[in-house]
Amino acid sequence: MSRHITFRYCLDATVEQQQALTRHAGAARFAYNQCLDMVKTALAQRKIEPAHPVPFTAFSLINAFNAWKKSEDAGRVFVVDPAGDIEVIVTGLRWRDQVYQQVFEEAAVNCGRGLAAWSDSRSGKRTGPWVGFPRFTSKSGAIPSFRLRNRHPRGGRAAIRVGDDATPRSVTLPGIGTIRVREDTRRLRRMLAGGRAKILNATITRRAGRWQVSLSCEAADLHPARQHRTRAVDDLDGWVGIDRGLSAFVVAATADGHEVARITAPTPLKNGLPRLRRLSKALSRKEKGSVNRARAAARLGRHHHRIANTRRHFLHGVVNELVKTHDRLVVEDLHVAGMLRNRRLSREISDAGWGEFARILDYKLSWRGGEVITADRWFASSKTCSACGGLNTTLTLADRIFTCGCGFRADRDVNAAINLALWARARDPHRSPDPQAGGRATNARRREGAGRHPCGVGETVPVGAGTDAHALVV
DSSP: OOEEEEEEEEEEOOHHHHHHHHHHHHHHHHHHHHHHHHHHHHHHHHHHOTTOOOOOSHHHHHHHHHHHTTSTTTOEEEEEOTTOOEEEEEOOOTTGGGSOTHHHHHHHHHHHHHHHHHHHHHHTOSOSSOOOOOOOOOTTTSOOEEEEEOOOOTTSOOSSEESOTTOSSEEEETTTEEEEESSOOHHHHHHHHTTSEEEEEEEEEEETTEEEEEEEEEEOOOOGGGSOOOOOTTOOOOOEEEEEOSSSSEEEEETTSOEEEEEOOOOHHHHTHHHHHHHHHHHHHSOTTSHHHHHHHHHHHHHHHHHHHHHHHHHHHHHHHHHHHOSEEEEEOOOHHHHTTOTTTHHHHHHHTHHHHHHHHHHHHHHTTOEEEEEOTTOOTTTBOTTTOOBOTTOOTTOOEEEOTTSOEEEHHHHHHHHHHHHHHHSOTTSOOBHHHHBEEEEOOOOTTTTOBTTBSSOOOSTTOSOOTTTBOO
């Protein structure tokens, strides 16, 4: 097992099952807030007593919450006998037996991860944007969600199962039972039956009025027939440059000037903007706290969810087409956060999803044994002539045709894609990657025998080994 994939399905739960899912999500939110409250209380006490312990890690938070939920602070009952004597009976959380106990533990783990991210960001160990101190989750603003771990007892069935009780389209969750799903689960069931995948955990989330389950699995490598052939170290051919834009989402070309792909984005946000405005205005007219406002907010949330799903489906389809036909790809290192400051193009750039495209391309090509290289951010791929190497400093965003003094004339996006492919072919493969000097390289190939599967080097059958985006989302 050497790769991690996630299958997402939409649940078709009954009324009783929806109530159980809501109960578990509320218990997870309660446990998270209680763990965070214990941390804040301990930090305040530590100012008075420096030796006072603070439950900061996930393991310590689990132990602290397990001790608290059975204590008098969590719940007690006053019993008065006929003589008038009062007796205090400690009950703890009286409703803790109505939910699966792993919900509390996973909520404590989430709190520990948030504290660790804040601590690492404060000390400089964590790169990227600043991470603040965790906050309490509200009942109205937070997305209902909880996570369950899978258990694999020896000689018994796993706690989380797919297609159980002669119901192929179903998922069995511990503490809740068997819930029907709307999508086909054949691919995952075949991988589980053949021992090529193992479910690690399940995350249940309510989005846009629908409950969804995401099954995180550890799977074997793709079948060798689905992987690209291994190239020699001194082989510098086969590079395909990918230029991302707005008029054309992806333009791919080889180093010899051959255009291999030109794909236009569907622009889901732009197409759904008229309806989005109407729903937003309808929401603003409703009285706060009313039932009509809640219904209007649900309609607006469903529309946002549809826009996001349309964009995600398009990105997976484009990436699948590229990784199946090419094993060496070059993408440009775009500063998307800086581009979003342009008030004229920020909406179109956000609608394109350039960052998500690069992320999906990286891990899907690694499944097939390919190689992805990110060119230097300061490499002028659009302003450089792919024929003579000259630089056209007068090129603007409005110029869609690149012209050079040497007489070369080509499409702006095609010229940029060719330059990216030429940059990858001219680089030194033995030089260590340096983002400032020449970009970073991501070699997606694994060493021979790494993560070896019992049936071979990660062998899987061709059926069920694809990267279709209908049920597979990571």
